[in-house]
Amino acid sequence: MKSRLPAASAALLLAGTLAACGASSPSSSGTPEAAELTVWFMKDSFSDEVVQQFRADFEAAHEGTTLDIQIQEWDGIGQKVTSALASNDAPDVIEVGNTQVAQYAASGGVVDLTDKIDDLQGDDWLPGLAEPGNIDGKQYGIPWYAANRVVIYHKDLFAAAGITEPPTTRDAWIADTQKLDAGGNQGIYLPGQNWFVLAGFIWDEGGDLAVQEGEGWRGALDTPEALAGMDFYAQLQALGEGPKDSDEANPPQADVFAKGTVAQLISAPGGAGAIIEANPELDGKLGFFPIPGPTADKPGAVFTGGSDLIIPEASQHQELAYEVVKALAGEKFQNQMAAAMSYVPNRVSLADALVGSEGAAAMAHGATNGRATPSSPSWAAVEANNVIKEYMTQVLTGGDPAEAAEQASATITQILDTDS
Structure with missing residues (x-):
């Protein structure tokens, strides 16, 4: 893109069009103990380079903690996540499609992160990306990124x-x-x-x-x-x-x-x-x-959607899991992600991260005719x-x-x- 306006417009447009997709919050007292965390990302969400860089950065900032990032197929993921949420051995953090949050929250197996909104600068989130993760006034899904085809x-x-x-x-x-x-x-x-x-x-x-x-x-x-x-x-x-x-x-x-x-x-x-x-x-x-x-x-009309991050109630390391979510939803990773993958960041203030990307320019133009699946x-x-x-x-x-x-x-x- 040759100006800052198209990127900002993309974020605002997606804020208006992205829609459609029980639980104690992780404690914020003290420093979480080191552990091995299991994180599920969806196939093709990110390049191997982006995933490896995030793992290295997070592990460097959290001494003794390791991340086992597992890549999941979209096909059949609904039942797989539902089963994981009902188990005693769930992943610690899961990427989910924004249209899926309501389904998973209804199971009672997802942590309520409402009291983390301010810490995550939720007042800067793209409204249309944040809304699908909010069920009956409670924030179960943390908006991660948005995109259209x-x-x-x-x-x-x-x-x-x-x-x-x-x-x-x-x-x-x-x-x-x-x-x-x-x-x-x-x-x-x-x-x-x-x-x-x-x-x-x-x-x-x-x-x-x-x-x-x-x-x-x-x-x-x-x-x-x-x-x-x-x-x-x-x-x-x-x-x-x-x-x-x-x-x-x-x-x-x-x-x-x-x-x-x-x-x-x-x-x-x-x-x-x-x-x-x-x-x-x-x-x-x-x-x-x-x-x-x-x-x-x-x-042409396009489906505009995105992904959220959830923490299962069955996670044995909810405080560290929240640190993973915070890092993934934070400014550093959001800027890296936008540059590498041409995704729209989760915050309005980060729209400039899309400037200069041919793919993002095409996506921004397509977003002017964006739609959502039935609500x-x-x-x-x-x-x-x-x-x-x-x-x-x-x-x-x-x-x-x-x-x-x-x-x-x-x-x-x-x-x-x-x-x-």
Whole structure:
């Protein structure tokens, strides 16, 4: 970015759009005793370099303490965290999606950190990132970082196809991707179950995943608008070789892109770090642009979300666990993270950390059309049951779109009604 305004705008925009996602607080008396702590980070949240630097810094500042940072897969994480919270051997700190905090807090296994808000400078948090972690006035989830998806592209393949500027409309995007999908390359790598991307296409058409009716919720994948969004997804997905029955983690899409024959993928900007780690020769060859919308006047709709940090009640070292949370949510790590991963920091005052990043600039522009998943507290159960993923695979493998959407919508309605 060439000015400070876009970065600040990104933070403010995400503050307004990020939403949707029992317990004694750790004591603050005395200095916590040294211990070995187990910390769960999600796959592809951070590069190995960022993780290793944090571990080294924390252990240096807390003599005798060691961190066992374990990387978790998103697929199936809901049940894994729920089981951990109910066990006697839970991790000490867990990264969770912001849409998941309400689900975990309801289990009674998450520490209430409300009395730590001032110590963590909570008055400076992005409101939209902090709100999902606050359940009935209690802060269970500490906001960590925010992001939305962009298109990461291979500059050399674009140039070879004669494409000099990234597309700004859906029609141009399809046309360019068709050009790229030639000569042995994949125009785009888009797995069949990337439902966050589908959500954006549905929102662009004026539809939604579910809608509130009175005090209840109804699945809405069977509306004409949602079906149009699924149709566009199918058109785009067909211009690559992405699997129709798995998501972006299976196989890791960064590894696929790193082979050098994929022109585009859809990811948070930080995904570029995983690509370069897998293939250093691509360093300097990656570009970013916002997901195109139906018209050039605004980018395509995107899901804007982020991650929170929670401390399980079953942690045997809650005071030290809080020190980990404080360090991860603190200014030093937030600035390092923003520079390395192009994520939006958790504080409004740290927005300048995004200045100068091409990926962050694309993300900031995309955030102007950001949306959240349905605000039902039971939405996490829809995600956990893979309802939308299975619907997408059914359509992409030849099923009748209208029939599949009707079945999926009925399932969503049932889940939201049952769990509400």
